[in-house]
Amino acid sequence: MREVKKSIPKKDSYGLIRGLPVYADDLAPKDSLVMKVLRSPHAFARIKDIDTSEAEKMKGVHLVLTYKNVPRRIITRAGQGFPEPSPYDKFILDEYVRYVGDEVAAVVADNERIAEEALKKIKVEYEVLEPVLDFEKAEGHPSIIHPEEESFAQFDIGRDPQKNIAASYQMEIGDVDKLIKECEEDPDCVVIRERFYTQAQAHAMMEPHASYAYIDMSGRLVIVTSTQTPFHVRRQVAMVLDIPIKNIRVIKPRIGGGFGGKQALHGELLVSYAAWKLKKPVKLVYTRKEVFEATYTRHPMRFDVTIGAKNDGTLKVIDFEVLSDTGAYGEHALTVLMVAGSKTLPLYNKVDGVRFKGKVVYTNHVPAGAYRGYGAIQGNFALESAMDILAEKLGMDPVELRLKNVIREGETSEIFKIMGEGREGVEMIIKSCKLEEAINRGVELSGWKKKRGKKEKNGSKVKGMGFAVAMQGSGIANVDMGSAIIKLNDDGSFNLLVGATDLGTGSDTILAQIAAEAIGVSSDDIVVYSSDTDLTPFDVGAYASSTTYVSGNAVKIAGEKMRKLIIKEGAQKLGVSKDEVEFDGKVIKTKDGSKSVTLKDLATVLYYTENQKQLVADGSFVGPESPPPYAAAFAEVEVDTETGKVDVLKYTIVMDIGTPINPNLARIQAEGGVVQGIGMTLFEDVKYSEDGRLLTNTFMYYKVPSRLDVPELVVEFVESYEPTGPFGAKSVGEIGIDTPPAAIANAIYDAVGVRIKSLPITPEKVFFGMNK
């Protein structure tokens, strides 16, 4: 391998670091009209009357939109493949507002100042309704959040809007109740039952959501937007505005981070409609407050976990019951729920029985949506905390307990077949799993044996060690499709066109490396262009850890085809059969060395003189399976017994991601994931007032990790090769975030004997735990 497993700089580093204008707000035409949105001050209300006449009269106001003058077509904004597994429960604007921040009206004006003035002139009379703010009381609450008749699901997702249930799911392998009972009655067995809570987390990507739309010279609608899913945006805008897909072009420029928060639609529907109506460019850039109040969060969840095991540590049965809060709309309601089981429970594949059931309820909170590691991080906290509790009860080293039970290469789990994302999964024999190696390596690197259980003291501070393992997936099997086109230029370089969406991850770069490897040329000669629905082929977009595996495989297929084409055309040019030539990346020559032509010369000839043609190759790929990457993580913490404050001193994570296509970029992904996970573990918390107003709506009140919060971070990749992946690769985007909640909670227990079962682990919780 020459071009992969190699740390080349990102293709866009030149412009990004120098601050070139590459993001949506930088690129919007200077004469764009500005849109501002009036947002609901109530958690739940019906608009009785809305009077926009004063606003409309203002100089510089072009358009005021309310539910009365926009198309009433229901969709899901989830940004998933069609048919989506999320309920269709959102209108562009509606007479009901379902959370503080929900859209009431939008103004389009010459500039921001006029738009803001105009918002103040809109008079709204609300019928304030009783909100549902406690997700544990949402089911069957007298307030029905989605009373509208139009809402529906594309297929059965266990939705019951009359009871505020957005989705539900259940599966069982073996007779779980019976197995638990047997364990309880067997003196050779133990059973633990625990309840855990995880909180809402804000994506807090640095670039606020931004989009603009305009009409092009053919009268088509062009949308430039910070999105992770340009093709889904095109389809959904087409659906809501009733414009044919062929008349819409969506372009994703560089985007300033997404983490799932830009998978779903945000301002695109409103700017598109306004631009379409006015035939003028319109832009909508969210304020930071709007990003917090009116986009998405991670789904808060409650877990009831029961595990039965033999006294020797052999796991017998696992039962998971989950309640999830999807907030006001059901984006990703079912899928995130299912992942809480499907990306955790197969870790322990040798149990006799396993059950997963859960409900997702609507509340009047900010809608929950996709967020890096979705479901998996929540489930991991519950499962891996419970495993630590079990290890203690059994008197076993938590590492030994995992080594005894974790999944190995060549094995499978019935769950793979039963649980997919929003539908059935696929059967899968694990072809690459170096979890055992990762655990053993992490034990060494972290000093686990020396440090665990020692409660080393330093004044009022005590040290502890915690451990957790995790798995993810690589795309959604049989659903996610990616594709690529490669064309040869007359200097022997190539254009790689991919629908895949680089949200800062470096996917353009690693896809170029895969293309180069497959063609057999240098990645310097690959020019990448991505995420433009007119110019690049289809891709579902960047989510579910899919780009390296799914889009990467598509690129590899296209690259191999291109290589064949080059050899064929080279042979023809040399006047020999294609079996007689070889291509070393620069020169096509006969095996006996008697004749040769450089790729550059061949390309020029093909363009201008002989046998003229454009060499183009394509590739499409749908994952027949979704090979999981794995991680073993070790947290070393120091707990201040006087204040309850927890400092993470060192975090060691050893991962099996298959081949890291670009080890540096993979490492940064892992590091960034871990730090976001540490933020969620220790302080990130989306909080509401009693009447449902978001309290944490600035970086002052919502703390994301600063560079002083970052521990010593040790990241290593174990040697691993996934035969179904492009050059052995799996995925790295999400796996890094999964382990910190459990590993750190377990470390705190090791230090001070306090078991925190609800996130975030604030100093108060630890302090009160110590002083109970």
Add this chain to the structure above:
Amino acid sequence: MKINLKINGVWKEVEIDPSDYLLDVLRREGYLSVKKGCDTGTCGACTVLRDGYPILSCATLASTCDGHEITTAEGIADEMEDYIKILAEEGAEQCGFCSPALLVMLYALKKEIENGKVKKTKEDIRRYLVGNLCRCTGYVGQERAIFRYLGVE
């Protein structure tokens, strides 16, 4: 009102409203490396130099900058070429949204270290840069590049 700003070495007369923040004025004038990540002075993405010292342009009224010298990432990128190369080599700019402001801060930090105002230790450097939030990288890669560039062991 009109004010005069020397932006990246060139004097410009700029028409502003007295309530305009420097961030919006700079972006309007085409200095798009200056990013708006928040509006509460809490993310650092809008950092520029005024007379050589870092300020948050989202929290600075443009009118208070009349007659002053403003430096943005556009103005120092060539001088910071070595660092840009190292950061790219480390792969430590992900989405890049925080990168131009970090470049500006690092430029200022380097001067402060040269003048003996900030000590060249990892701890002091981290403290100096703490206001520049990055949600993507977890900072570790950035710091590998920064320490390498500044020659900090």
